[in-house]
Amino acid sequence: MTTEQPVETVDVVVIGTGPGGEDATGRLARAGLDVVAVEARLVGGECPYFGCIPTKMMVRASDALAEARRVATLAGRADVEPDWAPVARRVRDEATTDWDDTVAVERLEKAGARVVRGRGRLTGPGEVAVATADGERRFRATRGVLLNPGTEPAVPPVEGLADTPYWTNREAVRASEAPASLTVLGGGAIGCELAQVFARFGTSVEVVEAGPRLILPDEPEASELLASRFAAEGIGVRTGAQVVRVGHEGPGFTLTLDDGTQLVSERLLVSAGRRTDLRALGVASVGIDDSGRTIAVDDRMRAADGVWVIGDVTGHGAFTHVSMYQARIAAADILAAGDDGGGGDERADYRAVPHVTFTDPEIGGVGLTEAAARDAGIAVRTGVTDLASSSRGFVHGPGNEGLVKLVEDADAGVLVGATAAGPAGGEILAILTLAVQARVPVADLRRMIYAYPTFHRAIESALADLADV
Numbered sequence: 120m121t122t123e124q125p126v127e128t129v130d131v132v133v134i135g136t137g138p139g140g141e142d143a144t145g146r147l148a149r150a151g152l153d154v155v156a157v158e159a160r161l162v163g164g165e166c167p168y169f170g171c172i173p174t175k176m177m178v179r180a181s182d183a184l185a186e187a188r189r190v191a192t193l194a195g196r197a198d199v200e201p202d203w204a205p206v207a208r209r210v211r212d213e214a215t216t217d218w219d220d221t222v223a224v225e226r227l228e229k230a231g232a233r234v235v236r237g238r239g240r241l242t243g244p245g246e247v248a249v250a251t252a253d254g255e256r257r258f259r260a261t262r263g264v265l266l267n268p269g270t271e272p273a274v275p276p277v278e279g280l281a282d283t284p285y286w287t288n289r290e291a292v293r294a295s296e297a298p299a300s301l302t303v304l305g306g307g308a309i310g311c312e313l314a315q316v317f318a319r320f321g322t323s324v325e326v327v328e329a330g331p332r333l334i335l336p337d338e339p340e341a342s343e344l345l346a347s348r349f350a351a352e353g354i355g356v357r358t359g360a361q362v363v364r365v366g367h368e369g370p371g372f373t374l375t376l377d378d379g380t381q382l383v384s385e386r387l388l389v390s391a392g393r394r395t396d397l398r399a400l401g402v403a404s405v406g407i408d409d410s411g412r413t414i415a416v417d418d419r420m421r422a423a424d425g426v427w428v429i430g431d432v433t434g435h436g437a438f439t440h441v442s443m444y445q446a447r448i449a450a451a452d453i454l455a456a457g458d459d460g461g462g463g464d465e466r467a468d469y470r471a472v473p474h475v476t477f478t479d480p481e482i483g484g485v486g487l488t489e490a491a492a493r494d495a496g497i498a499v500r501t502g503v504t505d506l507a508s509s510s511r512g513f514v515h516g517p518g519n520e521g522l523v524k525l526v527e528d529a530d531a532g533v534l535v536g537a538t539a540a541g542p543a544g545g546e547i548l549a550i551l552t553l554a555v556q557a558r559v560p561v562a563d564l565r566r567m568i569y570a571y572p573t574f575h576r577a578i579e580s581a582l583a584d585l586a587d588v
């Protein structure tokens with residue numbers, strides 16, 4: 120017999136503690152609110168345990184191997200013998216503390232919040248039910264509910280796939296060794312980063328992408344650059360390919376493509392996008408449409424009366440920095456809403472959302488691509504420069520491939536988008552993000568002094584190319 124638990128009244132319930140939910144919980148608790156954070160898995164979410172941090176540690180290791188292999192051209196001899204053991208150890212011990220979130224929980228508790236382990240769902244305005252290991256707990260949130268449920272790996276409905284022991288990012292970061300061979304289903308950010316990581320550790324890698332090119336949301340020039348590096352490193356790429364069947368016989372996977380090709384590999388990584396389950400989250404009980412993959416929010420992250428939503432599920436960019444940016448705005452709005460009902464001052468502005476895919480070359484992008492800008496009806500002027508032929512690229516030598524592409528609103532004379540790809544693409548991106556965000560006139564960008572010989576000095580050449588059109 121289950122006993123009915125009394126409803127616990129609190130100020131705020133946070134369902135899901137991804138990077139944004141964790142951050143907002145701390146902010147609200149430190150401000151003196153009574154906050155309960157509900158987490159089904161690990162406090163911190165995908166990023167610290169299965170996403171950004173462990174995968175970037177893997178990237179760091181594979182980049183070290185690639186640099187060591189360039190020594191022959193630059194500085195003599197380095198015998199390179201890849202070993203996955205230090206990678207697995209760093210991911211387990213340093214990145215994820217063996218997938219244990221004690222420190223994160225303690226940090227929230229120190230801030231004054233309570234963490235409840237379980238799966239939460241809205242059951243009505245201000246009402247939350249949590250399925251815990253010991254039964255159900257119910258909360259009434261007088262100030263509001265903040266949703267930060269994040270996403271799960273999506274698994275395409277390919278015949279046979281569901282019955283196989285495929286990897287998603289969650290298994291890939293727990294790899295105890297680099298497999299002999301790997302098929303990667305999906306050539307987006309996850310697929311490309313991990314394909315190159317494992318290839319550099321000696322794994323024979325084949326990427327199968329349904330779309331026309333790798334990293335589709337980025338500029339085509341960036342996709343081409345990456346594809347040519349993948350080819351040079353022996354990573355197979357099949358674009359426009361449909362997998363019709365997956366089998367797992369004996370030790371390996373067999374993928375059958377629509378043209379009859381069969382790909383055989385020891386491991387299969389499914390990196391084909393993400394999914395959400397809004398129905399299970401109970402959002403319909405507060406009037407939010409649960410039929411899609413995202414929840415519409417206003418510029419203060421409000422989705423319904425007393426409901427704020429942040430993170431990947433808002434559809435404004437599935438990145439940790441977006442989740443945390445939204446957390447700050449939502450927390451301020453929740454606090455201010457209680458004071459005078461008016462809400463916070465800061466409004467979300469997504470004109471200059473940056474992203475970096477940590478392949479080598481690193482691909483950084485901000486704002487609109489050329490195609491998106493044209494679709495938006497902007498009078499577009501573009502400028503492109505090749506990083507390898509810049510002074511720094513020339514000095515750098517092997518591994519210098521890259522580019523800077525600028526997208527200008529020619530009427531306004533400001534940049535609305537930019538791509539920086541190369542050895543330090545993500546770092547070059549910083550100044551371009553500032554230019555897009557602050558609408559720095561292109562005339563001013565041309566008058567600036569760019570240190571010689573840096574990679575970011577290539578921006579000057581890309582600006583000169585804008586003038587040539």
Ligand SMILES: Cc1cc2nc3c(=O)[nH]c(=O)nc-3n(C[C@H](O)[C@H](O)[C@H](O)COP(=O)(O)OP(=O)(O)OC[C@H]3O[C@@H](n4cnc5c(N)ncnc54)[C@H](O)[C@@H]3O)c2cc1C
Binds near residue numbers: 165170
């Ligand atoms: C392999 C990989 C690499 C990535 N690399 C980068 C990178 O380099 N840079 C970058 O900016 N982004 C990266 N990302 C994306 C980044 O991880 C996410 O954008 C980020 O985690 C923000 O997600 P979120 O805040 O929406 O929630 P998530 O991080 O997805 O966390 C949501 C949390 O909510 C919990 N939850 C869900 N539903 C419930 C419920 N009903 N009750 C209780 N708890 C619930 C989940 O258990 C989870 O812990 C990467 C992602 C992956 C998968």
Ligand SMILES: NC(=O)c1ccc[n+]([C@@H]2O[C@H](COP(=O)([O-])OP(=O)(O)OC[C@H]3O[C@@H](n4cnc5c(N)ncnc54)[C@H](O)[C@@H]3O)[C@@H](O)[C@H]2O)c1
Binds near residue numbers: 305477
């Ligand atoms: N460095 C970073 O910031 C970083 C790194 C990894 C992930 N992320 C975030 O996580 C999100 C999810 O990453 P992801 O790579 O899984 O998704 P994604 O949406 O970026 O890419 C998925 C790819 O899989 C392809 N695909 C889908 N179904 C397929 C099928 N049946 N067969 C072959 N290909 C198929 C899609 O065409 C797409 O190109 C990213 O969009 C990004 O926002 C960020």
